[in-house]
Amino acid sequence: MERFIAERFRSFGGGLALDTGAILKYTDLIDLSIGDTDIVTDERIINAAFRDAKAGHTHYGDPHGDPELIDAVCRAWNEDFGQSIDPERILVTASSCLGMSLVMLGILDPGDEVLVFSPYFPMYREQIELAGGVCVEVPTYASEGFAIKKERLDAAITPRTKAMVFNNPTNPTAMAYGADTMRLLAETAKEHDLLIVADEIYTSYMFSEPFTPMRTLPGMAERTVTLNSFSKNYLMTGWRVGTIIAEPALIKTMQRINGALIYTAPSVSQRAAIQALHDREDIRARYIREYRERVFYAAERIRSIPYFELNEPHGTFYLFPSIRKTKLDSARFCAELLEKAHVLVTNGAAFGKTGEGHVRIACTVGRDKLCEAFDRMEKLKF
Template sequence: MLMCYDKKECFGKKESIAMRNYIARRFQTAQDSVMASAAAEKGAYSDLIDLSIGDTDFTTDERIIRAAMEDALAGHTHYTSPQGDPELIDEIRTYYKTAHNMDLAREQVFISASSCFGMELALMSILDPGDEVILFAPYFSPYKEQVELTGGVAVEVPCLEEEGFAINAQRLRAAITPRTKAMIVNNPCNPTGAAYDLQTYQTLAQVAEEFDLVVILDEIYTDYMFEEPFRPFRGLPGMAQRSITLNSFSKNYIMTGWRVGSIIAEPAVIDTIKRINENMVYSAPSVSQRAAIHALRLRSEIGDKYTGEYRRRVFYTAERINAIPKLSVREPQGTFYLFMNIKQTGLDSIAFCQKCVKEAHVAMVPGVAFGAAGEGYVRIACTTSEEKLGEAFDRIAALKF
């Protein structure tokens, strides 16, 4: 029985308990994500060095901001077409033709309010209840819940460090069942930094054709390939008809807060996505779409400035890690993340990150946040200056494990 002597306080507690009962059953037992729990510990230290956030420390190029502002002042503050601003759709088509010699029709391009939301739309457009989706683990942490929220079942296929975190075709084939509908491929990969070569893409294409699967490509770090040149999966023979490609302006153009991305797929999928989107947000933010137009037009002038800097930071940080006993990391291949091996410390990934926050005031993300295959690792985002990265690993090197 609830005992309460303050009527206002008592009413609040009763209301809270009652409202909790109305929460959908699938959320009633949900726990905070590992990433959310890690974030909650960071506020206690004024000198904390945060290596946990995949948000760039640069600001969007001023020319993009000013051009978008001028467009807003000129009247671009209304809904766009639910499919997206036609001008942005055409700029994306031009980019694919120029960069990859790939022809896209307008009906194959959709503008989404971020690639994260784009993933949700893509999954909703193809999944029936109980359909299985292959995730290559470690995987970007939202994937699993995104699959489950859209009625699917996530099936993890481990990618091992001793294999370069590459996709193992034998394990992939073993995970496929009659209910498998799709697989999600993130290239280059957050969190491992692995980049997939043409042979890997060809293997995935072969498996997709053999088992009649859809391949969802999360290709948002395409400018951060350090070894292999980036090739769109969609360009492989027969793959345009069975792929859904997600792109974003967040990382390549330093536009995380603008929340704008794109989806490339066949018209039947785009039409379905448009129908779903119209009943959720109707259209991506118009001003953000205008900013994306200007980003594409300035692409040749702004890209290398950022990617070159992040490449330097990632390789510098990898060198620092490999000089610390009991810690190691593979040579970076892509993204601005490193997936550091902590197994020799004897700590699990959550305990390791807690120790680093409390004793070194350095925040990272436990590897278990990226699936069971991520245990024994932590993710480092090299999204701060080289000076700060150096200080962070000076502090970590001083810890006793």
């Protein structure tokens, strides 16, 4: 069968794939590798989807997205960030994974380059390459607090650079970039005529300061594509619904591609998303605090384990400690941790060149399990 596989996909991907066989043998496994909220979607959202499905929202919808959802997105954006958005600048699609793919398919010609700040969400590379582009890593380092440095950014730009992906707050590093970094990126984008693809799907999980969207910076609305998703901010990963905000010409192009791929985002999930936006303040207050508490608890435990080093977390529900003191590479460390403590974490090397020497810990299990996982880790010596 392999001979039928397209040449360009024979060495494609890898991403976060795990050897499930090796993992399943541990019946007391604690899995800290999952980037999915462990809490079930709020009941009000589920009930709204059920009610609307019974009322007939079971068909294909508007190719741009449910008009009521688009209206709710525009209203929420204005209320939260004081910026008005025209409905023609919004496309609803099935998740930000698909959203990012649509952006890349919409903007890239073969060989065009896209900058990503390493360590980065691994699917970016696949989404860029799937669209015929080249993924160029701009390194950031734990030793520098994962700061984005102007000289490294400038050095990565070539005549083929078309866009940069900016994920704020950041999976996997738990960074949340502030005004100075955003200004640097905005100025660089203007100077080199680049698009910024702002992946803003963890914005509820900001721990140090309130979130500022990239497109609200002066002059940036027309060169920013904003990706939002209901997955993390509303604990709705399985509903597969997200939105893209961009200039109308790009929205039109992406809508045609989206049409060819899925026609429309799931109707029932879009009805659920309307309810999520309606209850957003309460949902944040009710659930996000739980994740924040877990993150800070886990950070404290990590800091008391001598073989880890950790930067202050500022956002998301991940932590990305260094394991350099163990003198093991990340893959070996993950394997030994699994074998000795039956705790599964993600190999930092999966997140790009500067991810090596780190592991990602997702605080997507309850406090008791987190406690048990760190009790086990504390007993280990490397």
